[in-house]
């Protein structure tokens with residue numbers, strides 16, 4: 385990206401950066417270049433296009449080059465900018481948390497769908513939860529807090545507990561809940577799965593996207609993931625089921641009758657979890673929900689009424 389005198393325009397710098405990223409094997413080279421340049425200039429990606437002929441100042445160029453170097457070394461764009469979009473909302477992310485994935489929106493949809501169908505989705509989005517007869521939801525493994533924040537916004541009559549084993553992750557989750565005006569309805573707690581909860585039927589919803597990558601599979605993930613994302617947020621033991629199985633076996637103790645459990649998982653895992661839930665006498669409705677690639681991504685189950 386040398387500059388032989390003439391100031392480089394947005395268009396030209398993008399063209400060169402995309403070529404540079406391609407040469408370095410960076411995934412999504414165009415998107416990476418656009419997001420990083422937009423971040424440098426304090427613009428949206430759309431506005432970048434409206435300013436295609438704008439020249440970059442030497443100071444802007446030097447800041448951009450620093451970000452390009454980091455991306456070329458494998459650092460994910462979201463950690464460089466500190467932001468990731470989920471459910472059309474902007475979430476802060478740090479290396480302490482997993483970058484929210486688009487497929488996790490399927491988990492959110494799977495929960496909202498059962499709430500809609502059972503008439504429990506509040507029609508008044510800004511309705512405050514009642515202080516008496518509160519309905520409670522629980523997310524275990526909140527990470528950045530994207531899922532619990534979206535659910536708290538979409539289901540405002542529910543009070544939430546957002547749990548995680550990682551204290552640094554809880555800090556990020558709290559910040560995101562606050563940024564999206566949901567902090568008043570989410571209590572964040574540090575716990576190992578259900579260890580911090582009394583075994584009593586309390587929750588109308590239990591939601592989790594826990595680590596589900598099998599240890600041997602970790603080595604096959606992209607360099608960007610392996611070098612930069614927290615392994616403890618991704619790997620779930622030797623078969624990837626070390627946390628999903630206890631969730632499937634233990635969650636019913638904490639669900640009210642008619643309450644729903646929704647778990648995100650990886651390819652090939654739904655069959656195992658469906659089988660565990662089916663065999664349990666605790667649920668009267670058990671099903672898998674596919675993602676946009678046709679993979680069983682979420683398993684949801686309704687706690688038997690009586």
Ligand SMILES: C[S@@+](CC[C@H](N)C(=O)[O-])C[C@H]1O[C@@H](n2cnc3c(N)ncnc32)[C@H](O)[C@@H]1O
Nearest residue numbers: 482484525526527548549550576577593595617
């Ligand atoms: C795959 S990330 C999901 C983060 C976020 N919910 C999302 O969907 O983007 C899994 C999260 O579970 C947390 N976690 C891992 N083991 C846990 C455990 N035993 N108890 C509670 N949380 C755990 C990790 O710290 C991490 O934040």
